[in-house]
Amino acid sequence: MPWVFLKWPILGGVFTLAFYLITALYLQREFVFALLFLVLTGSAIYIFASQRAYKYRYVYPAVAGMGLFVIFPLFYTVGIGFTNYSASNLLSQERVTDQLLAKRYQKDEGRFGFELYETPGGVIAYLENGTRYVSPPLPLNGGDFEEPVMLEEVGVPPAGDALGLRTVIRNREALKQLTLTKPDGTPLELASLRSFASLAPVYSQQDNGSLVDNRTGELYFPNQESGFFENGEGERLTPGWAVTIGFDNYMRVLTDPSISGPFMKIFIWTFTFAGLTVLFTFILGLVLASLLQWDRIGAKGFYRTMLILPYAVPAFISILVFKGLFNQNFGEINLVLENLFGARPDWFSDPALARTMILIVNTWLGYPYMMLLSMGLLQAIPRDLYEASAMDGAGPIDNLFRITLPMIIKPMMPLMIASFAFNFNNFVLIALLTGGAPDIIGASTPAGTTDLLVSYTYRIAFQDSGQNFGLAAAIATIIFLLVGTLSLINLKLSKVKV
Numbered sequence: 001m002p003w004v005f006l007k008w009p010i011l012g013g014v015f016t017l018a019f020y021l022i023t024a025l026y027l028q029r030e031f032v033f034a035l036l037f038l039v040l041t042g043s044a045i046y047i048f049a050s051q052r053a054y055k056y057r058y059v060y061p062a063v064a065g066m067g068l069f070v071i072f073p074l075f076y077t078v079g080i081g082f083t084n085y086s087a088s089n090l091l092s093q094e095r096v097t098d099q100l101l102a103k104r105y106q107k108d109e110g111r112f113g114f115e116l117y118e119t120p121g122g123v124i125a126y127l128e129n130g131t132r133y134v135s136p137p138l139p140l141n142g143g144d145f146e147e148p149v150m151l152e153e154v155g156v157p158p159a160g161d162a163l164g165l166r167t168v169i170r171n172r173e174a175l176k177q178l179t180l181t182k183p184d185g186t187p188l189e190l191a192s193l194r195s196f197a198s199l200a201p202v203y204s205q206q207d208n209g210s211l212v213d214n215r216t217g218e219l220y221f222p223n224q225e226s227g228f229f230e231n232g233e234g235e236r237l238t239p240g241w242a243v244t245i246g247f248d249n250y251m252r253v254l255t256d257p258s259i260s261g262p263f264m265k266i267f268i269w270t271f272t273f274a275g276l277t278v279l280f281t282f283i284l285g286l287v288l289a290s291l292l293q294w295d296r297i298g299a300k301g302f303y304r305t306m307l308i309l310p311y312a313v314p315a316f317i318s319i320l321v322f323k324g325l326f327n328q329n330f331g332e333i334n335l336v337l338e339n340l341f342g343a344r345p346d347w348f349s350d351p352a353l354a355r356t357m358i359l360i361v362n363t364w365l366g367y368p369y370m371m372l373l374s375m376g377l378l379q380a381i382p383r384d385l386y387e388a389s390a391m392d393g394a395g396p397i398d399n400l401f402r403i404t405l406p407m408i409i410k411p412m413m414p415l416m417i418a419s420f421a422f423n424f425n426n427f428v429l430i431a432l433l434t435g436g437a438p439d440i441i442g443a444s445t446p447a448g449t450t451d452l453l454v455s456y457t458y459r460i461a462f463q464d465s466g467q468n469f470g471l472a473a474a475i476a477t478i479i480f481l482l483v484g485t486l487s488l489i490n491l492k493l494s495k496v497k498v
Contacts, residue, residue, distance in 0.1 A: 015045060029092055036072055040064055074480070081249055081474035085242045087467035089227045093241040100211060100229070100237060103202040104189070111195045112188060115162035116171075123171075125180065126158055127151065127196055133182065134158060140174045148181040151188075168193050203237075211237070249474035258444035263456075263475070265440060270452045273358065274423040278416050280363040285370025290404070292371075293378050311368030319432040322361045349438055351449035358450055362429055366419070373415055377408040417487060424483055430455040445471070453479050 018041035025034035047053045047060050083089075091099070112127040122137030133151040168175070172193070180188040180196055191197040203211040203220075211220045211229055220229040220237055227243040228236040252259050288307055292300055310318060325331050326347040334344045347357045385403050394402070430436060436448030436455050445468070446459040457479065461472035 015041065032076065040068065077473045078477050080470055081477050082244055082246060083242050083470045084227050084245050085469045088238055089240040089242050091239060091241055093222065096239055096241045097205065099239065100203050101201060101205060104199040105202050105215060106191065107198045107200050111191060111197045113195050116167055117158040117160060117162055119158065123163070124158065127180070132157065135180060138178065140171045148179040148187060150181050151183065153183060165193065249471045252471065253474060253478065258442060262440045262443040262445065262447035265449070266447060266451050266453055266456050269355065270424060273452065274420045276359055277362050277366060277423045278420050280359065281366035281370045281419070282416060284363060284367040286374045288367070288371045289374035289378055292375065307371060308368045310364055315365055315428060316432055318365060319361060319429060323433055326357050348434060351438055354434055354438065354450045358429065358433060361433060362423065362426070369419070373412060374408065377411060378404070381407045421483060421487060425454040426452060427454045427458065
């Protein structure tokens, strides 16, 4: 069969590409990702090349996908939670050292403005700072940059027009490698696109790995607990590098008042928001489904279509429309309230009103889902029960609490738990409607009164000035444990097999 002849070339090509990717990741010091792809590639080659393991080839893609997109991100996030990984501790120690050693400072105030001139022998540099100097032709198009270029003092600028800034920018990398030396032996390096100056390294490295500030003589030692170069007084050089700090991020969440206070407020609001959303959408959906089941209502198809429309419109469009409707100055809702009651509520600045607005919008977005579920479950209830109840003189309220709810609540419970879990992490609603505002006063991390835990974590990791990925990963781990535990408890209470 053709597959027999193509099998080994295909496996060989996959192995070659995978080996190249793994090697590139390893050379970039991405050891975790290199190990991940090594495991995936090795297991794939073993399963598809071995006769004994070949029977697992149909299961392998699903298992590999789950490992790559579920298990690995989970463990990687947990691992980051035990580090100080952040915007200020982003690189490895070797790269941080290289960046600090590459810093330069100007040793004196003298800067020489320079321009490039085209001559028959090549491009030369003209420098002026009270005294005029010119260079010999420069090796800008390839040549030896290691030897310093000696400058010659002249009385007048070179003849002709200077080359434009575009030429300087095009040859900037070559100019950076040049060292122009004055007749007195002072070396000059490129300080900007228009000047050369006498530059020197800010820091020098000692044999023990410490750095010396060449300007002050201050000594900075690498601190493996904080991930910074520090002097004896605790002053730090930035940037730092990522190090393992144990449970410090988790302890900050629990003990630091500027973090634990906002965290608990957001934690309580998240549960309240998810619970009330499920409750309100279920009540409204059940009421509307019950009305649509009423025999005296005509044009049911039209009403069903109109009531399902919020579910058909993309959520982000509805959210942005509501954001405009609730605008304090120009929103239609405030215009109506002002004409009727003389009130213009500040929906986005008052914490209570902002949370009320979020619940209103999310109820609008979520009730069609509950209505559709309720319509299906209501049709499964035998009509004989309602007829027998009517003969006993029961009214609609009695039917609701004695027949309808008991019959639909059990099959509805897993779906309500799923809705709770979805709204627990409803990032899009918060990000588009309020952005978490108004802010919580006194918080050391970006936190708002309408933030959910998921948006709070996102803001810590990717917004504002902090970008504290380690702390965000720790909070994400706590969220995962809380949601997982509550889901298991709810499933057990609802007697759903897990």
